[in-house]
Amino acid sequence: MNVIEMNRLTKHYGKSRGIADINLTVEEGEIFGFIGPNGAGKSTAIRTLLGLMRPTGGSATIFGQSCLEHPDIRRELGYLPSEVFYYDHMRVRELLNYSAGFYKKDCARRIRELADIMDLDLNKKIDDLSFGNKKKVGIVQGLLHEPKLIILDEPTSGLDPLMQQRFFDLLAEENRKGATVFFSSHILSEVQKMCSRVAFIKEGELIKLEKMSDLQADSYKRFTLEAASAIRAEDLQIEGVSKLENGQGANSVTFMFKGDINDMLRRISGIELRNISIEEPDLEEIFLHYYAKEDRAG
Amino acid sequence: MNLFWREMKANRKSLTIWSACMFLLVAGGMGKYTAYSAGGTSSEVFEHMPFSLKALLGIGTLDVTTMSGFFALLFTYIELTAAAHAALLGSGILAKEERDKTAEFLMTKPISRSSVVTAKLAAALANVAVLNLVTLISSVVMVNAYNKGESVAAEIVLFLLSMFIVQLIFLSLGAFLSACLRNSKNSGPAAAGILLGSFAIAKITDLTDRLSILNALSPFKYFSIDRIAEGNGLGIGIALSALALTAVLAALTYRFYGRRELNL
Known part of the structure; x- marks a missing residue:
């Protein structure tokens, strides 16, 4: 079954670029990565999918139903927005209970479990929290009702590496229990660790959909x-x-390398080095590589 | 239901402050009654005051030396205060989700836009009703404390009933503005502007009969203060029309909010 379907999904608005003709499907049980540089249209696509915005053209559904026409289908959805803003004067516990109240089931135990895992103090006021801790509130808020579809918009920004790891473990666990996960990121390595398939979006258009x-x-x-x-x-x-x-x-030199890293390190060991860095190429470089190659082929 | 209680809680503090101010307004206003009703020179002052000045002071044709006349004078300001509360509440209760960037949280919950409007309007209605009740009780108690003549409790109830309808109009107007204005941040100032504009119209039409057609634009003039003060009731026709106006504004709120492009 397709949990997410975008069919020629198009959204134009105001000054922002929006998205054009996005086609993609995500199957049940998948972990799907949605990759693109900032401003590529990731959030627009997600928001249109979730019924926060009305598409200019095409359609988008979750579990086969449009969120605009059937808002109730969002009962099975857990969503973490890219920028987390919450009712400032509330305490963490109040906000989570408020959130849970929309799902008509008892989430108290799950809230405690998640807060333990994410090391979140339920008694703090939300406006006293750091950006990273607000993000944790967002994560717990998105998962507390054990949704069948988890959609996360740039979930790891602001989290320290330890928390990122716990968070990814948490997602893997939810996925093992049957949840479908769809998350957007501009960091490829993050997606590489988790996803079974990945879609690249650039300037509002889907340019590639590949298996990890x-x-x-x-x-x-x-x-x-x-x-x-x-x-x-x-x-x-x-x-x-x-x-x-x-x-x-x-x-000093820079270069890109694809292949067995050990071969390269043996080569480098012959050079008297002052400094070395080995990094994930940024997305632009990946795009250039993948798509420059394709242009030549085409 | 969840959202309704959330809104009740979020507005608790503001409602307490408005209620306290309303009580002080009624108590302070009634404190001046002794000066107006003392008779002698003060009555002569009113008799010789030119009509335009009386109109501007809100006295008009009222006999402010009597309790019902004096309360009618004070009522103008009570009503303005209650209308301001309703207009700001109505425009804020929907708009604040976009202003505080919480719309993305709320609107991805399993709840339809119209359920959001229903819960929020219901909470706003409850707030407006509470302020009305507080005003009613304060008025009855304070008037009783100063009144030496016959009871005017029945007139006060009618005044406050008319005020409730005016509150409903401004509440739905505020909600309608926040649903239809592209930038919902402007709905508060717009509602306040319309409120002051209609109060100004009410003052202008008090001055001269020739402009009474303008009264249609001012909810403050829908119910005749003189008529209520004289014990002649609200007028069922105008009451029904005012409620119909509220219903239309509320219906438009649902329609526009349902199609609204949220500012996320």
């Missing part, structure tokens, strides 16, 4: 080396290296 396993085979790293003396390009030219360029400063 296919993407992983294409996993690029960005290397930046700074050496004591000039680096000879031919020392690094092994298969999988691309975009080899001089970095800032005379003895």
Whole structure:
């Protein structure tokens, strides 16, 4: 069964770019990543899907029903917005109970469990919380009614690495219990860890929908080396290296590498280094790589 | 139901403050009655005062030396206060979800837009009713404390009944504005503007009979203060028309809010 369906979903509004002709389906039990740079239209797509906005064209459904026509279908939905704003004067516990009150089931135990896992103090006032702690309130709020569909818009921003890990464990657990997870991010590595499939969105259009396993085979790293003396390009030219360029400063180079990292490290060990960094390439670079390649092929 | 109680709680403090102010307004206003009713020179002052000045002071043709006449004078200001409360409450109760950026939280819950409007309007209605009751009780008690003549409790009840209908009009007007204005932040100032505008119209039409057609624009003039003060009741026709206006504004609120492009 398709839990999420977007059919030529289009939304134009005001100054923002919006989205155009988005087609995608997410099946039950999937963990689906929705990737794109800031301002690409991720939030617009999600908000239109959830009935917060009316589409300009096309349609979007969850569990086969439009949220605009059947708001009740959102009973099975847990949603974490990208920017969490809550009724400031409330305490965490009050807000969570308020949220639970919309689902007509007893969520008290689950609230306690989730607050324990996320290390959240239920008695604090929400306006006294840091950004990261507000995010935790958002996460608990989204999961407390044990929804069958969990939609998260940039869920990890503001969380420290430990909390991110707990949060991903939590999602994996919910998924194991049968929940479908759809989350947006601009960080590819985050998505790589979890998702079975991933969609890339750029400037309001869906440019690629791929299985994670296919993407992983294409996993690029960005290397930046700074050496004591000039680096000879031919020392690094092994298969999988691309975009080899001089970095800032005379003895520094940057390049992209796809392949066995051990091969590359053995090569590098022959160089007298001052500094090294190995990073996930940012999305722009991924896009450039994947889609420049496709342009050539096409 | 959840949302209704949430709104009741959120408005508790504000309602307490409005109620306290209303009590002080009634108590302070009634405190001046002794000066108006003392007879002698003060009565002569009113007799010789030019009509336009009387009209501007809200006295008009009222006999403010009697209790019912004096309360009618005070009532103008009580009603203005209650209408201001209703207009701000009506415009704020829907708009605040967008202003506080909580709309994204609320509108992804399993609740339809019209249920949101229903719960919020019901809570606003309860608030308005409480303020009306507080005013009624304060008025009856304070008037009783100063009144030496026959009881005017029946007139007070009618005044407050007319005020309730005026409150409903401004409540639904505020809600309608917040549902239909593109930027709902403007609904509060817009509602306050309309409120003051209609109060100004009421003052202008008090000055001259020739402009009485303008009274249609001012809910403050829907019910004749003189008529109630003289013990002649509200007028069923105008009461029904005013309620119909409220119903239309409420229906439009549902319609516009249902289609509204939320500012997230």
